[in-house]
Amino acid sequence: MQQKLKQLSELRSQRWLAPDDMRSFAHRQRLQQMGLRREEFMSRPVIGIINTWSDLSPCHAHLRERAEAVKRGILQAGGMPFELPAMSLGEVMVKPTTMIYRNFLAMETEELLRSLPIDGAVLMGGCDKTTPGLLMGALSADLPCIFVPAGPMLNDRHRGQAVGAGTHTKKFWDEYVAGNIEQPEWISLEARMTRAPGTCNTMGTASTMTSIVEAMGFTLPGATSIPAMDASHTRMCSSSGERIVGMVWEDLKPSRFFNRKSVENGIVTYMALGGSTNAAIHTIAIAGRGNVPLTLDDIARVGKNIPVLADVFPSGKRLMEDFYYAGGLPALLSGVKEFLSLDCVTVTGTTLGENIARFESGQRPQGEDAIRPLNDPVSERGALGVLRGNLAPNGAVIKPSAASPHLMKHRGRALVFDSIAEMNAKIHSPDLDVDADTVLVLRGGGPIGAPGMPEWGNLPIPKKLLAAGVRDMVRISDARMSGTHYGTCVLHVSPESAAGGPLALIRTGDMIELDVEAGRLDVMLSDEELARRREDWRAPPNPRKRGYIRLYVEQVSQADKGCDFDFLTGFEEPVEPSIF
Known part of the structure; x- marks a missing residue:
């Protein structure tokens, strides 16, 4: 990419700090109030460090310390760092789900970058929704940014x-x-089992999303795979801080390198990883923030014939530490480079192909098989199956590589639960009318109905079937499933039941047919019967009367659209405060 170096006077922060007027006097005065010397901020790029550290986010428990390494890199490169705390979305602790707050974090990130004298940003996150939330906000603000992944926990x-x-x-x-x-x-x-800070060490949503973001060009090469407690992680943080200063001078903002080809590189990576089904929603939302229209069918098309190469749970048998020893994401990208657009520019200022070539010319790991070659994949069934039919007109998804082969084509009687509370109350009853062929159905778990689309989709196997040796069944819902989980779970049924989708109309005893290879999900009812039932359906009331969750329920799109707010999509030149 041809570099255009900015002059000091062209920096965005100079609008706050350079003019000889009363307002800028006050800005400089207040910075000096914090003990800074005038020389420390007047002639340097101002770098915001958006940090999602929290005492109640075990995945990010080390990011407060890592921010110091980022600052060290920024200072060494001649920038001025300012740490800006943002909402921390630790998946395990936040209820009802972090998904409901992903858009909140995206809005917060965008407004932090918009409202303050920031020239570039380091985005620090990693747990499931922090990665898409941070990137969505930074894309919409369109300032130079680099992502620092939290890294997986130790085995x-x-x-x-x-x-x-x-x-x-x-x-x-x-x-x-x-x-x-x-x-x-x-x-x-x-x-x-969780013996150190860091994100889940399976190929769950956390490592799936950070890997996708790396393949899209937003991290330093190999950053995603470094374990959180490895000394290399601290060095990567420092290097990222150093690099963002160069990006500011080069004006290397997302709109200059984020495009459809970089999105498709992320999709290829997603499939080769055997990644989380949640990534389908997040990738659509990220693409939308960058003015790249993306559908489930686009993801299926790009990912077709990409086998799972990462031998990592839940599709494989290893963990992220093993993936790192095998060369990490650069090794995986090297294995699928024939499917990638190698000319895509990354935050390094060089192309993805050049970054892969540097890895290939170095000392490649020997004797590690956590990353398989194309001719010996972990699974050829794929990481994502898109289903349509009269039960999911706008689509549903399944993860074939983590499901049971014998259930890929299945017909069974529905057992319907109208809520998570009803399911929890009944699922382990010895009197439950269920067998191994039954199709468990949960509704009321979508973006509007729950609200927030929690990870309820991995419905529990009834206790009496567990005792009989059953470990998988066909399960269907309009909810999501943890990327760390497995099983024959049909998820993200769209439209959801609370929006009047066909899932709202089925009853216990209806026959449901799943055919993953054919991409079908159907209830064996006529159009006339579905129409009759629809006449009796009534939309559930919105119980939320105030605050952000009310805004969410009123504005959120369906799963096949990325669950974003339509008024937030697309790049936008940062709208500066009215004083400018």
């Missing part, structure tokens, strides 16, 4: 096997419910 071991968060939690829970794990062992697992 643990149990009975000689590597274990981590998410996937193993679900596996051990099923065994605990079935009576195969005693409480002392369960308590021991609780204290050991």
